Amino acid sequence: MTKELVAKSFESIEHTYSSGFLADYEHMRGDLARLYSLAKENQWDGEHHPDIDWSTDVDPEKPFFPHEQAAIYGTEHWNKMTVKEQHRFGHEYMAWTLSQFLHGEQGALLATCQITDSVPNIDAKLYGSTQVVDEARHVEVYDRYLHKNLEIVYPVNHELKTLLDQILTDSRWDMKYLGMQILVEGLALAAFQMIRDTVQEPLIREITRMVMKDESRHVAFGVLSLQDYYGQLTEPEVKERVEFTYEASRLMRDRLLGRDVYEKLGMDVEACVELERHNELSLKFRQILFSKIVPNVKKLGLLTPDLRRGFEELGVIEYEHLPSSDDELYQPGGGLEEFADNRDGKSDVRMAS
Numbered sequence: 406m407t408k409e410l411v412a413k414s415f416e417s418i419e420h421t422y423s424s425g426f427l428a429d430y431e432h433m434r435g436d437l438a439r440l441y442s443l444a445k446e447n448q449w450d451g452e453h454h455p456d457i458d459w460s461t462d463v464d465p466e467k468p469f470f471p472h473e474q475a476a477i478y479g480t481e482h483w484n485k486m487t488v489k490e491q492h493r494f495g496h497e498y499m500a501w502t503l504s505q506f507l508h509g510e511q512g513a514l515l516a517t518c519q520i521t522d523s524v525p526n527i528d529a530k531l532y533g534s535t536q537v538v539d540e541a542r543h544v545e546v547y548d549r550y551l552h553k554n555l556e557i558v559y560p561v562n563h564e565l566k567t568l569l570d571q572i573l574t575d576s577r578w579d580m581k582y583l584g585m586q587i588l589v590e591g592l593a594l595a596a597f598q599m600i601r602d603t604v605q606e607p608l609i610r611e612i613t614r615m616v617m618k619d620e621s622r623h624v625a626f627g628v629l630s631l632q633d634y635y636g637q638l639t640e641p642e643v644k645e646r647v648e649f650t651y652e653a654s655r656l657m658r659d660r661l662l663g664r665d666v667y668e669k670l671g672m673d674v675e676a677c678v679e680l681e682r683h684n685e686l687s688l689k690f691r692q693i694l695f696s697k698i699v700p701n702v703k704k705l706g707l708l709t710p711d712l713r714r715g716f717e718e719l720g721v722i723e724y725e726h727l728p729s730s731d732d733e734l735y736q737p738g739g740g741l742e743e744f745a746d747n748r749d750g751k752s753d754v755r756m757a758s
């Protein structure tokens with residue numbers, strides 16, 4: 406690493422938060438301790454895993470998704486492109502999407518370092534350290550796929566960067582959890598699920614499948630760590646978290662528009678963004694992204710009448726009855742199903758104040 410390289414690519418984000426050094430150690434027990442064991446057992450190596458075959462011949466000219474899924478498909482903007490240009494569009498859009506995953510993963514890496522450092526609970530610190538490693542591996546595999554296989558990397562989208570900065574600069578440990586573990590991770594988990602289930606290129610499907618195995622633990626970590634603590638918040642404290650959740654949800658909905666791609670390809674940016682905003686399939690896609698967020702926010706007691714109205718406005722309230730991510734861990738295939746019968750629904754160890 407040289408001074409020139411640091412000056413060129415390093416952005417310093419100033420923040421203040423308290424590191425939490427714990428004077429005593431509670432016994433390891435409860436959901437968080439089980440989650441820590443599960444995380445240790447399920448570590449994987451993206452470089453050498455048998456399911457991730459880096460020798461796969463990825464042809465960026467072949468569609469990653471059926472063209473019909475593009476928001477501009479069938480419009481004048483689509484029809485005037487040659488077949489080659491349509492393939493290029495698919496390639497660029499995939500690179501843009503995965504670039505946002507990559508930057509989000511780096512944000513998660515930094516946020517999880519901060520959470521591990523600041524959280525006042527030993528079980529959460531131990532579990533958090535496994536997530537730091539998880540996020541490093543996620544950065545590694547997306548970085549490699551983008552640079553080696555797609556050969557295009559887009560910069561971080563403005564709205565995503567705004568949210569990441571907000572999470573990284575907030576001095577309160579619980580706001581880092583709420584922003585990263587519940588909102589960003591929840592959205593990513595739903596997005597990964599859709600990619601895994603619909604993408605036609607096998608290497609990125611396998612990468613995404615492996616990343617998802619970790620992400621479901623990450624969201625559950627947020628719920629398990631916050632649920633007791635959030636039951637003790639005052640009314641103004643709840644109000645502030647509800648407002649943050651609503652604003653972040655709006656930001657995330659808006660960030661999912663591929664403005665940067667239309668700009669790069671010299672297309673009619675405003676017309677294409679507008680099409681994407683209102684296209685039925687894109688709208689449904691953006692709503693499904695909230696399928697993990699809404700039940701988890703509800704589990705934390707943040708689904709107040711105000712937030713309910715906000716989620717109704719965003720068209721996502723229908724997800725409130727889905728299981729929360731911590732409950733999913735105890736369902737068949739969740740990893741902790743063998744403990745389902747003697748679960749008390751809480752992390753036994755309370756957060757130090």
Ligand SMILES: [Fe+2]
Nearest residue numbers: 510513540543
């Ligand atoms: Fe991740």
Ligand SMILES: [Fe+2]
Nearest residue numbers: 513590620623
């Ligand atoms: Fe994650």
